[in-house]
Amino acid sequence: MSSAPQLDIDHVAKLARVALTPEEKATFAVQLGSVLHHIEQLAKVDVAGVEPSAHAFAVHNVWQEDVARPGLPADQALRNAPAQRENMVVVPKVVE
Amino acid sequence: MSAAMSAVPLHYRTIAELAAALAAREVSAVELAQAVIARAAAVEPRVRAFNSADPADALAQAAASDARRAAGQARGPLDGIPIGFKDVIAVKDQPLTASSKMLANFVSPYDATVTARLKAAGAVLYGRLNCDEFAMGSSTENSAFHPTGNPWDVTRVPGGSSGGSAAALAAGEAIATLGSDTGGSIRQPAALCGVVGLKPTYGLVSRYGLIAYASSLDQIGPFTRTVEDNAIVLGAIAGHDERDSTSYRAEIPDYRRELAARRGPWKLGIPKEYFGAGLDPEIGAAVEQAIAFYKAQGCEIREVSLPHTQYCLDTYYIIATAEASSNLARYDGIRYGHRSADAKDIVDLYFKSRAEGFGAEVKRRIILGTYVLSSGYYDAYYLRAQKVRTLIRQDFLNAYKEVDALITPTSPIPAFKLGEKSDPLAMYLCDIYTIGVNLAGLPALSLPCGFTKSSLPIGVQLIGQPFKEADLLAIAQAYERGHDWKLRTPVL
Numbered sequence: 001m002s003s004a005p006q007l008d009i010d011h012v013a014k015l016a017r018v019a020l021t022p023e024e025k026a027t028f029a030v031q032l033g034s035v036l037h038h039i040e041q042l043a044k045v046d047v048a049g050v051e052p053s054a055h056a057f058a059v060h061n062v063w064q065e066d067v068a069r070p071g072l073p074a075d076q077a078l079r080n081a082p083a084q085r086e087n088m089v090v091v092p093k094v095v096e
Numbered sequence: 097m098s099a100a101m102s103a104v105p106l107h108y109r110t111i112a113e114l115a116a117a118l119a120a121r122e123v124s125a126v127e128l129a130q131a132v133i134a135r136a137a138a139v140e141p142r143v144r145a146f147n148s149a150d151p152a153d154a155l156a157q158a159a160a161s162d163a164r165r166a167a168g169q170a171r172g173p174l175d176g177i178p179i180g181f182k183d184v185i186a187v188k189d190q191p192l193t194a195s196s197k198m199l200a201n202f203v204s205p206y207d208a209t210v211t212a213r214l215k216a217a218g219a220v221l222y223g224r225l226n227c228d229e230f231a232m233g234s235s236t237e238n239s240a241f242h243p244t245g246n247p248w249d250v251t252r253v254p255g256g257s258s259g260g261s262a263a264a265l266a267a268g269e270a271i272a273t274l275g276s277d278t279g280g281s282i283r284q285p286a287a288l289c290g291v292v293g294l295k296p297t298y299g300l301v302s303r304y305g306l307i308a309y310a311s312s313l314d315q316i317g318p319f320t321r322t323v324e325d326n327a328i329v330l331g332a333i334a335g336h337d338e339r340d341s342t343s344y345r346a347e348i349p350d351y352r353r354e355l356a357a358r359r360g361p362w363k364l365g366i367p368k369e370y371f372g373a374g375l376d377p378e379i380g381a382a383v384e385q386a387i388a389f390y391k392a393q394g395c396e397i398r399e400v401s402l403p404h405t406q407y408c409l410d411t412y413y414i415i416a417t418a419e420a421s422s423n424l425a426r427y428d429g430i431r432y433g434h435r436s437a438d439a440k441d442i443v444d445l446y447f448k449s450r451a452e453g454f455g456a457e458v459k460r461r462i463i464l465g466t467y468v469l470s471s472g473y474y475d476a477y478y479l480r481a482q483k484v485r486t487l488i489r490q491d492f493l494n495a496y497k498e499v500d501a502l503i504t505p506t507s508p509i510p511a512f513k514l515g516e517k518s519d520p521l522a523m524y525l526c527d528i529y530t531i532g533v534n535l536a537g538l539p540a541l542s543l544p545c546g547f548t549k550s551s552l553p554i555g556v557q558l559i560g561q562p563f564k565e566a567d568l569l570a571i572a573q574a575y576e577r578g579h580d581w582k583l584r585t586p587v588l
Contacts, residue, residue: 007467016421016466017428017443018459019451027456031520032464038521039410039477045484052482055312055342056298056489056537057562062341076205082435089431092442 007032106131107268108585111325114271115173118165125165125176128271129158129220132178136223136269139588142250144242145264147183147224148191154178154222161218173328173352175218180270182261183224184231185316186305187211190221194307195239196229198433198453208305209340210274210316210333217332223270226260229455230424231276231309233257234284234526235517238457243514246289247586248552252511255285255526258319262289265319267588272329273319278310279412280506280530282317283542287506287555290544290581292572293319294326297563298537299344301330302337310419311342313412313534321582323573326541327351330565346563358570361394365499369405370529376509382546382554383505389578390503398499402491407484408532409524414468414481415535420458421465427453460520489536496561501571504529506542506555529557539565543572544581553581 009029013020020028071077074087083090106114106128117123133151140146161176170176181187184194186204188211193199207215214221228238236244236259244259246252247267254263258275262285265273275282277295286293294317301316308314318329331351337343366387371380391397429435429449436448454462468477495502506529517523533540539562542555556575560568576582 007463009463012463012467012470015470016462017425017446017450018454018462019447020459021451024456024459028460028463031460032467034519034521035413035464035524039414042407042410042414042477042480042484045404045407045480045487047480047483047487050483050486052479053486053489054482056535057342057344059299059342059344064338072205079205080202080432082429082432091430092439092445094442 007036105268107135107271109271110321111173111177111271111328112322114177118176119170125158125161125220126155128176129154129178129222132222132270139247139267139269142588143245143247143263143267143269145225145244145260145267145269147193147195147226147241147260149223150190154220157220161220164218171216171218174214174332176220177271178220178222179214179329180223180225180261180264180273181211181221182227182258182273182275184227184276184307185210185274187221191224192307193224194230195227195241196453196455196458197240198427200240200434202432206305209302209337211305213333223264225258225264225273228257228259229458230307230420231257231278231281232420232457232461234280234523235512236260237514238455240455245514246511247588248290249511252513252552253288255288255507255511257281259285261319262286262291262293265289265291265321266586268585272325274316275319276306276314276316277534278313278416279534280527282319283530283540283555283557284507284526286319286542288511288553290553290584291319291321292323292326292541292543293317294330294541294565295533295539296330296334296565297344297539299342300334300346300539300563300565302340302343304337304339308423310416311423312419313416323543323569323576324352324355327355327569344563349566351566351569354566355570355573358567360571360574361396362500362571363396363398363498364390364571365398365400365495365502367400367402367405367495367502367504369402370504374508374525374528375505378548379505379508379510379554383503383556386545386556386575387503389575393574393578400495400498400502402495402532404484404488404491405532408488408535409528411481411484411488411535412527412531413464413524414477415485417461417465418469418478419465421462421469424458424462429453457520485535488532492532492536492538492559500561501568502559504557504559506530506557510548510552510554533559538562539568541568541572543575545575545579546581547584
């Protein structure tokens with residue numbers, strides 16, 4: 001993190017599964033470049049021996065009783081599906 | 097009812113006043129809902145705080161409230177009170193869009209926990225309120241649908257991301273509203289619109305049914321006209337929920353009753369890092385006057401230091417975008433949300449649905465978040481940010497060894513012009529005084545503390561200790577009792 005790395009926008013967009021236009025790529029590369037440059041100052045912080053915190057108040061081992069409860073009925077669960085048939089979500093063909 | 101109070105139109109009264117009027121049968125819930133609906137119809141063309149609204153449904157809820165009251169079964173101070181919801185909180189059978197094309201046609205199949213609790217308290221749920229897309233932004237300009245105007249000057253932003261919630265309340269289109277706060281998204285718009293906005297301690301209010309942005313930072317909280325009203329709404333929505341695994345098992349006091357019980361004087365800390373370059377001089381002066389008021393009330397004022405403050409913004413933009421990139425992976429065009437019509441195969445469907453469904457700021461944050469989590473960069477960015485987060489939290493906890501609460505500006509600048517900030521980094525700097533609170537998981541609220549010379553509201557931020565909302569609200573009310581900023585309403 002000593003020198004600002006170049007963000008390979010094509011590679012990252014592919015990882016994120018977002019198609020970007022050439023204009024978006026050019027704009028984001030510049031904008032995120034300045035954000036990353038700003039973020040570089042974190043390298044100055046001495047974090048030796050510091051534990052990372054994922055949450056402000058760590059809550060561990062949250063268990064629930066294993067009891068069956070009513071969930072969403074199929075028609076409600078499918079209510080927002082872009083395409084559906086016979087209580088199933090229709091998707092493009094995955095296997096030829 | 098005093099003559100002065102009865103001069104205030106119904107849509108600008110407080111929950112406490114209206115609860116008393118409803119109980120005394122001076123007004124019905126239906127009349128109140130009609131007043132709010134009429135007010136919204138009158139001012140919405142200029143304010144545009146709503147994404148959608150269902151007046152018939154609100155009137156039916158109000159009629160049910162009146163029927164309960166007539167039967168002697170009124171449920172408390174919120175029964176019959178119209179409350180608006182930021183459009184990221186699920187209300188069964190109502191739209192839930194996150195102000196995104198991705199969810200433009202989504203209708204919620206269930207209630208969020210806060211929704212269920214407010215329904216149980218008898219509130220009249222009215223209005224889906226505009227925000228920055230997926231709660232990402234500080235001006236509500238990132239909404240895919242339309243910007244919202246600040247009621248004090250509709251050519252200016254209401255703040256964000258909960259801009260519609262703040263603007264609707266300030267414009268009299270609701271009696272209270274709910275928002276969500278990940279880096280300041282309740283407090284900053286509350287400051288810019290001149291209302292009270294509270295971000296509770298992380299874990300106090302269930303996130304079940306809140307569209308996730310950054311799960312370790314997100315909290316739902318109330319916007320209200322007064323501190324007492326905030327205590328009333330908080331009391332209704334706070335408390336453990338087994339459907340949110342980060343929900344905390346804290347004892348929930350009667351916040352409203354505690355207001356009367358807690359009188360101070362308190363020890364208040366002034367973090368010197370929050371009064372540096374970039375702070376608007378008029379805001380600085382107003383906050384100094386608020387500090388002077390507390391001192392005059394017998395509070396002890398101490399300068400404290402939060403030495404890692406300068407790293408909050410960077411830490412936030414690593415953690416929040418990383419979590420966002422993970423949370424928003426669910427929007428793939430398969431089970432719900434926008435699906436591209438011209439994809440050639442399943443992978444293409446993901447790429448195109450997301451490209452078409454998300455706006456620029458959401459894409460930027462997904463890209464940044466994906467990058468900081470990607471192979472080779474995880475340790476340098478994400479892991480390091482989580483360690484700095486520990487240090488930021490320790491700064492606050494160290495300060496609380498000396499003081500009860502901290503007092504700072506909420507926003508470095510007053511409401512700015514729509515379209516004024518086109519650079520993302522400049523927009524991110526709007527949150528410099530609010531994001532540390534989310535990283536540390538603390539409760540904090542913004543309280544009106546004056547106006548600029550051009551009549552724009554100014555907010556002061558009070559930051560409390562974990563789960564000590566009762567103290568935080570009492571400290572805020574001590575200031576509020578000595579000032580009458582809440583009596584001013586915008587000219588619309």
